Amino acid sequence: MNKKLHSIYLSVLLAALFSCSPEAKEEPEPTTPTHPTPFELVRPSIFPRIENMPPDNPLTVEGIELGRHLFYEKRLSGNNTMSCGSCHMQEKAFTDGKALAIGELGLAHTRNTMSIANLAWFNRFNWDGSAFVLEEQARGPIENHIEMNQNLAEAVHELQATTRYPGMFEKAFGSATITEQNILKALAQFQRTLVSANSRYDQHMMGTKKLSVFEEEGMELFMTHPEPSISLRGGNCGDCHGGTLISLKTFHNNGLDVTFADKGLGAVTGNPRHEGIFKAPSLRNIALTAPYMHDGRFKTLEEVLDHYNDHMRYDSPGIDPLITEASNEVNGKTLLITEEEKRKIIAFLHALTDSSFITNPNFSDPFK
Missing domain, CATH: 1.10.760.10 (Cytochrome c-like domain)
Incomplete structure (x- = not known):
């Protein structure tokens, strides 16, 4: 009888102890890690070595495709009327046929639109060489009030609200949370693939x-x-x-x-x-x-x-x-x-x- 009472007492005590302890945290469900598909940029046999391929932004199939969408995405302009592709038109070898580039507000730039072919082989960008890193070069036209006139932080907000882009960013960079840095990285990836070597x-x-x-x-x-x-x-x-x-x-x-x-x-x-x-x-x-x-x-x-x-x-x-x-x-x-x-x-x-x-x-x- 004493043994039976002792067992009951021990069970009650253990139950009380567990009921007073903090609740165990619920473990999040495991997620499948993202593994973007590596993309090899083939160097044309007559070209010199590639100059512009930073190790923190390797080319991937998913990153390039995201960059292509962003290159033609009008949400990167302040009034959603123009994209990078508005001035860099493929049929004109990624120029626009104008003496001076015209921005989203109808204002004329002071310079002609440059072609963006073979940028992976260059290490300074713009007519004045003001950009040294392709990942940051795109920020200038996007935020310049004469050009696309968009705050990049606002572009992040607009893209995050879409049904298309969170999934594309997750496939390319492992997170559906869109960032300014990853916008610029994707644009740079796409632009590095614009190789012209078949004339x-x-x-x-x-x-x-x-x-x-x-x-x-x-x-x-x-x-x-x-x-x-x-x-x-x-x-x-x-x-x-x-x-x-x-x-x-x-x-x-x-x-x-x-x-x-x-x-x-x-x-x-x-x-x-x-x-x-x-x-x-x-x-x-x-x-x-x-x-x-x-x-x-x-x-x-x-x-x-x-x-x-x-x-x-x-x-x-x-x-x-x-x-x-x-x-x-x-x-x-x-x-x-x-x-x-x-x-x-x-x-x-x-x-x-x-x-x-x-x-x-x-x-x-x-x-x-």
């Missing part, structure tokens, strides 16, 4: 097709710095737009002006000697990206060559010696290429057009 020039360099004799002579002129003392004629273009990227990624004063309303690189560095200096962009797809120069002042390729041949301002402060020292005549004061040589150079420039780049469905607007 007739590329096919010629890879040995799969030949340029015409006229185009090949234009290429030689384009790439050659003239040396009249040995009768070597050249168009002097390759000193700034050389290599297989058709850009040496350098910055120059190319004799456009003697005073500088737009200070270019000088506004970034604060060095007066850098005023009027701008990035020499890649000329790939150049026949599709008129008008030309940082302010879109030249409507045609013919006007561009006329500038370098006849109309440069040699009195421009800080004009690049690569330009001033180039002439096809001994002691010549200008470039002095012939009309026939101009036509050959322009024929070569047309051979830089990559038709597959402007029609690739992987780069197109997913909302159409």
